[in-house]
Amino acid sequence: MIKILAIDDNNDNLVVLYAMLTTSIPDVVYDSARSGREGVDKARSNPYDLILLDLVMPGMDGYETCRQLKEDPDLQRIPIIILTAEKTDASSRIKALQLGADSFLSKPVIEAELIAVVTTMIRVKQSEDTIRREKQLLEKTVAERTGSLQFQLEELKRTERELKNSYAALETTKLATLNLMEDLRTEIEQRKRSEETLKESQKKYMELSIMFRSISDNMTDMLWAKDLEKRFIFTNKSVCENLLVASDTNEPIGKGDMFFVKRQRELYPDDPSWHTFGELCIDSDQVVMDSGHPGQFDEYGNIKGKYLFLDVRKSPLLDINGNLIGTVGSAQDITNEREITKQLEQSERQLSTLVSNLPGMVYRSSTGFDDVMLFVSDGCFPITGYKPEDFKTNPIGLFNDLILEEYRETKWQQWKDIIAKGEMFEGEYPIKTAAGEVKWVWERCSGIYNDSGDMLYVEGYIEDISDRRAAEEGIKKLNDELEQRVLERTAQFEEANKELEAFSYSVSHDLRAPLRAIDGFTRILFEDYQPFLDSEGKRVCAVIQENAVRMGQLIDDLLALSRLNRTGINFTGINIANLAQSVYAENTNDEEKKRTIFTLTNVHGAMGDQVLVRQVLVNLINNAVKFSSRREVSQITISSEVHNDMVFYCIHDNGAGFDMKYADKLFGAFQRLHSIKEFDGTGIGLAIVQRIIHQHGGKVWARGEVDKGASFYFSLPLKVENKQ
Amino acid sequence: MNPLESVDILIVEDNPSDAELTIRALKKSSLANHFFIAENGEEALDFLFCRGKFSEQDRSKNIKVVFLDLKLPKVSGMEVLRVLKAHEATKMLPVVIITSSKEDPDIEEAYKLGANSYVVKPVDFDSFIHTISTTGLYWLMINIPPKVKSSV
Structure with a gap:
């Protein structure tokens, strides 16, 4: 059966085609479509073997229809024959072929041509279809064969895996066998080695025995071992020589102590002190065996007439199963140490007696602040009310009880810090005695060191x-009171000084004014009322004036004196000779200079306040000039000498002098030894001199004789250190 | 007393004896014509600043110098000095301290406050006369005062 689709808008053409095809091709099934669109739709829903296609159609033309059919993958294998009348030129044929058309037929269609082309096309299509089918079959067969081969491959792989497993199991078995063989070989080697080791051990044992013997015999300590019957099974050289007196280290083996004791005693039967060792000692071997524990024993007595004291250590001897088979022992000769200890104890007893005679308590404590009081003298009882034993049992606690709480911490800290630094602690603190009484104690203590500088203990002394x-405290209280009194008194003095200053200010100002008035108005009286005054009236005026002026001078001098207290001293180096010369020149008139011999001999410089020292010289030189004014020739000499950092000056005149019995009055304020008539003056000058010299740390004094002149001495410092 | 208009020395002095002696000294030097005596500091300031009882006075006083005692009732001499030297109109007016005090602190303070001179009144009459007349002569005859109106 061949299915053919014809596509043409002209029904006549379709009928013609139908007629041609059905007559010439027996098993044809004819179908038709009146447009391109319909043709394409039909082709998609039916399996045609061939399509006849008109080229010129309204709507979708033959080209487009051809293109659509050939683009569809399900339809593209259907052969298309283009039927066309008009477009038979080459270009339209090429276009149609390019779009996939398989052949051309020109209209009007010749039946024979149509049938030939259709048949050819169908044959081509059928053979193509056959080839395709066969190819599909072949592919299917290949796929089936491949599946079967795959299965066989899997089978093969599985077999290979099993084989591999079996091989691994075989390998393991082989390894195990090899190991077994290796072990066997190792065991054989070990056995060989054991035999060698045994030989080696035997050799070592021999060597060790020799070494042990050498060591034992080289020791000064005594060593031995005994069996259960207390017979020696080992002795070293020292025990044989020094205790047993045996001939060699083999002799005691198998013998007991008594064998040797007897032998010694029998040597000197008449000398009971030849061998007494062990007579008073217990059977220490038995003690150790009974107890099963090591023990320490003091054993002593005479050996060959000489006292021996041994520090003996014994221990049970066990076999490898732990059964008691005897004892081992060692002994150290401590005869000398015992002797030294005894002497030390004796010396300590003597020291203790010495220490107990001290007024305070002496102690020695361990260094670690760890509660160990090694020694406390009996002196502790009178001070603390506690006995030495009390301190030894609980020293820290007791010291804590003793020291008053508020001092305790600081005292301990100080004590520890100072002792730790290796210095000496010295301090005072209050304690409370056993009876509750508070006492102050003084303590001094320091560390005691050995040769390598380690502190052994702390020793100290405490005194009430x-x-x-x-x-x-009494003295301190007294001092405080005194100081307080001094402060009060100083304040009073300062107060008084202030009042004095205020007073002198008033004096300086207020006392002058009335004086000036007295003087002034007397003068006015004298001048304006001269005609009314007789000679006596005039004299009285003069007296009033004279006194007013003197009082003015007194006030000035008094002020100068009081001012001295207020001014500080400004020390500088002063050339006294120059200063004296200028003072003399300035304070004397020509007439005075004419009859005066003023001499300076060996006048040193000194330290002092320029202004104040000048005042001293002014007063003293003026005095000298004044009191020598009655002489025909005044002689004034200034000289000096240096003694112990002080310069001593002397101003000598040949004037009126004075009686030495009044010498102490010379320097008092307002003290005068002469009348105003004799010599003018206020009596203040020397008081000022004295005050100034004293302020300089110097001394002033005078020597004189009536009518034989006077010498005034004063001293000034040669140098001043940090003064002012 | 002279008319206030022609005053050229203001003497501030509370002690009448001293005042009288001062006048006598000035008279001896023929300088006694032109002065006014204030008896205390307050009066001196009133006079100079035309206050109180002097408020009606002519202000054309031509004072050349003030002689000022330190110890005065009411307003002290130092205070008068301080006020005069602090006031624009009077700070150039020459002020001579004439006092009995020789105390160093007084001298120092007076100069600090701007005193132009410090003179101590001697007790001795001859010295007193000499001192006052010399001082008066110097300030009135020799010294050239500043060219400003010395009063308010």
Whole structure:
């Protein structure tokens, strides 16, 4: 059956085609479509073997229809024969062929041509279909064969895996066998080695025995071992020589102590002190065997007439199963140490007696602040009310009880810090005695060191200083009171000084004014009322004036004196000779200079306040000039000498002098030894001199004789250190 | 007393004896014509600043110098000095301290406050006369005062 689709808009053409095809091709099934669109739709829903296609159609033309059919993968194998009348030119044929058309037939269709082309096309299509089918069959067969081969491959692989497993199991078995063989070989080697080791051990044992013997015999300590019957099974050289007196180290083996004791005693039967060792000692071997524990024993007595003291250590001897088979022992000769200890104890007893005679307590404590009081003298009882034993049992606790709480921490800290630094602690603190009494004590202590500088212990001395404290406190209280009184007094003085200053200010100002008035108005009286005054009236005026002026001078001098207290001293180096010369020149008139011999001999310089020292010289030189004014020739000499950092000056005149019995009055304020008539003056000058010299740390004094002149001495410092 | 208009020395002095002696000294030097005596500091300031009882006075006073005692009732001499030297109109007016005090602190303070001179009144009459007349002569005859109106 061949299915053919004809697509043409002209029904006549379709009928013609139908007629041609059905007559010439017997098993044809003919179908038709009147447009391109219908043709494409029909081709998609029916399996045609061939399509006849008109080229010129309204709507979708033959080209487009051909293109659509050939683009569809399900339809593209259907051969298309283009039927066309008009477009038979080459270009339209090429276009149709390019779109996939398989052949051309020109209209009007010649039946024979149509049938030939259709038959050919169908044959081509059928053979193509056959080839395709065969190819599909072949592909299916190949796929089936491949599946079968795959299965066989899997089978093969599985077999290979099983084979591999079997091989691995075989390998394991082989390894195990090899190991077994290796073990066997190792065991054989070990056995060989054991035999060698055994030989080696035997050799070592021999060597060790020799070494042990050498060591034992080289020791000064005694060594031995005994069996259960207390017979020696080992002795070293020292025990044989020094205790047993045996001939060699083999002799005691199998023998007991008594064998040797007897032999020694029998040597000197008449000398009971030849061998007494062990007579008073217990059977220490038995003690150790009974107890099963090591023990320490003091054993002593005479050996060959000489006292021996042994520090003996014994221990049970066990076999490898732990059964007691005897004892081992060692002994150290401590005869000498015992002797030294005894002597030390004796010396300590003597020291203790010495220490107990001290007024305070002496102690020695361990260094670690760890509660160990090694020694406390009996002196502790009178001070603390506690006995030495009390301190030994609980020293820190007891010291804590003793020291008053508020001092405790600081005292301990100080004590520890100072002792740790290796210095000496010295301090005072209050304690409370067993009876509750508070006492002050003084302590001094320091560390005691060995040769390598390690502190062995702390030693100290504590003394009751309550009485001394009380006395000191009394003095301190007294001092405080005194100081307070001094402060009060100073304040009073300062107050008084201030009042004095205020007073002198008033004096300086207020006392002058009335004086000036007295003087002035007397003068006015004298001048304006001269005609009314007789000679006596005039004299009285003169007296009033004279006194007013003197009082003015007095006030000035008094002020100068009081001012001295207020001014500080400004020390500088002063050339006294120059200063004296200028003072003399300035304070004397020509007439005075004419009859005066003013001499300076060996006048040193000194330290002092320029202004104040000048005042001293002014006063003293003026005095000298004044009191020598009655002489025909005044002689004034200034000289000096240096003694112990002070310069001593002397101003000598040949004037009126004075009686030495009034010498102490010379330097008092307002003290005068002469009448105004004799010599003018206020009596202040020397007081000022004295005050200035004293302020300089110097001294002033005078020597004189009536009518034989006077010498005034004063001293000034040669140098001043940090003064002012 | 002279008319206030022609005053050229203001003497501030509370002690009448001293005042009288001062006048006598000035008279001896023929300088006694032109002065006014204030008896205390307050009066001196009133006079100079035309206050109180002097408020009606002519202000054309031509004072050349003030002689000022330190110890005065009411307003002290130092205070008068301080006020005069602090006031624009009077700070150039020459002020001579004439006092009995020789105390160093007084001298120092007076100069600090701007005193132009410090003179101590001697007790001795001859010295007193000499001192006052010399001082008066110097300030009135020799010294050239500043060219400003010395009063308010």
